[in-house]
Amino acid sequence: MSVPAPYYLGLSAVLFTLGMAGVLVRRSALIVFMSVELMLNAVNLTLVTFARLRGAVDGQVLVFFVLVVAAVEVVIGLAIIVDIFRSRDTVDVDDVDLLRG
């Protein structure tokens, strides 16, 4: 008794869209960061789903890589956010626009 693949894929699409919307509309760097994680995990879900579907382990191996990279990314990203907060007293991404042309 297993849930059919389209449900997983639909959930993944919903999660990805939520994460994307969060990246695009939220101003707090932390929320944006969490949204990115959400998108990553949506992709992970897709990978696992297809791996099960095909009966191969490649996708699941790939998920481990993504999890490790995401963990590393969290460390660096949080450090950057903390630094930004120290120098600017804010983590609003709209205030951090040094690269504006």
Place this chain on the structure above:
Amino acid sequence: MRAAILIPLFPLAGWVVNGLLGDRWGRRAVAWVACGTVVAAFAVSLAVLARLLALPPGARSAAVVLYEWIGTGSVRAPLGLLVDPLSVALALVVSGVGALIHIYSVGYMAGDEHIARYFAYLNLFMASMLWLVLAGNLVAMFIGWEGVGLCSYLLIAFWFTRPPAAAAGVKAFLVTRLGDVGFLLGIFLAFAVFGTTDFTAMARAAGSRLPLGGPAATALALLLFLGATGKSAQLPLYVWLPDAMEGPTPVSALIHAATMVTAGVYMIVRMHAVYLRAPLALDVVAIVGAATAIFAAAAALAEPDLKRVLAYSTISQLGYMFLGVGVGAWSDGIFHLTSHAFFKALLFLAAGAVMHALGGETDMRRMGGLAGRLPATAGAFAVGALALAGIWPFAGFFSKEAILSDAFRAGRVWLWAVALAAAGLTALYIARAFALVFVLPPGEGSAGPAGCREGDAPRAAGHRGLAPGAEVADPPPVMRWPMGALALLTLLGGALGWSAARPGVLARWLGPLLAPGALRSSEGTHGSEAALAAAGLAVAVAGIVLVWLVYVRRALRVRSQAVQTVLAHRFYVEDFYAAAVVAPVRAVARWAGGFDRAVIDGAVVGLARAIGGGGAVLRRLQSGYLRHYAALALVGVLALLAYWMWR
């Protein structure tokens, strides 16, 4: 003979020393260095002369090669001197007259704050001029030729804060440059014809390499003569010399009367072997000389400016010299060059003394009756004027008569007649100048000479460094005795060229060097010679008497508005140049400037603007907002997906 190199080296050292250190030293030290080096050059010239005199006449020529300057294959041009009677005679005249003018300058420029720069330029000029006359080949001569041109420019524009002086300097440089192009082409042609430009070698090879009257000889002679017309201010390139009077008066005396402007005459005598192979070119030289002589003499008649009268007079006298060498009278050309150096330098120095006394005034209409107040100056000017007019026994009489009789005996009767008429005009204009400045009471419509300066004094004093409102008096001894020395030379200089039995001293001295039989028909009896001399003297006296009648006694009234207008515009030559040469060049320059701004600059600036504008548009993409970048990435991904789905 190697010592001859010291002749130009001494003034060159003076230039270096005064140019580098002069501003730190006192005026006295600067003057001593400047005068000392030139006197030393004169002394070395005398020593070289003594060495030459000790040699037999046929062996008085020594080439001194300093080092191989240009040596590529068949084109060789060593930096070398040629020490022979001609170059030593010129070196003596240049350094002797130059030394006197240097000493005079000490007094004349005493009030000028840039005296170190002045003497540095003057020494550089002496070095260039002495190098020019001593150079052993055309290429080496060209160095001196351009050097004197540069110094002429620098010294004409010495008071460069005055726009007319700066403009006159540029004009002199550009106009002589036109002639220099011809001179340079002549050097190239000489290389092509002879394979060398060494004077001795060319003189030896002229007979075999240049067919008589052939195109090569004529072209070479005419190209070199073009250079001479520029440097020596002959028709049609004379226009720079009258304007050159913007420079300090001793400069006019040294460069624009005694030495540099005679370089063309010297060059033709130096190259006479080539000219003898080109009779047509010689005729051109003679005709240009005679035409210039009478043209400039006529122009001097209506000139109100004392220095410009002397400038036109110089042009006219240079015309005589070219007439002389044009009929093959080489040594008489050099003779007139020498005597003209004496008396014209004297006239300029006397004019400088007048200006010195009047605070820089050069307009003769504002002078008058100065003989009583400036007796020494008036005496010096009178000696120079009589020599210029050709009155016996002054040097000018002998040299001018020599050229006139040469022209006559060479069968150029028409040229002789023109030159004789010019001699009459010469007496006329110089007597008029003397009368206006020294004899007549100050002209109507202007105050006395001392009073009339008050208004203009600041201008003149500010730029010329002369004391305003100074008492009208003869100059100090440092200026007076060079004038005295030149007056003496003017009085005695005739002995150089005239003796009971021609040829004179100078002709015999130069004789071994100059090709024999230069005069095409040299038979002439003493009787005809005396008659010719009498004719010249009569014309000169007639000119002076005419001035006396018109200006002093006012017995004759000469009124011809048309003639006066034409003379006042100097036969409209300069107006013609302005319309025919300057205006088209300006128009082309304006068009080229417009093209440059519109098309060239337009393309360059337009390209830069386009890139800049593109950047300004693209920079809008860099908003600095994280979400814009993320959205762009999303759009990109969606576009890629769409592409893969529907392709």
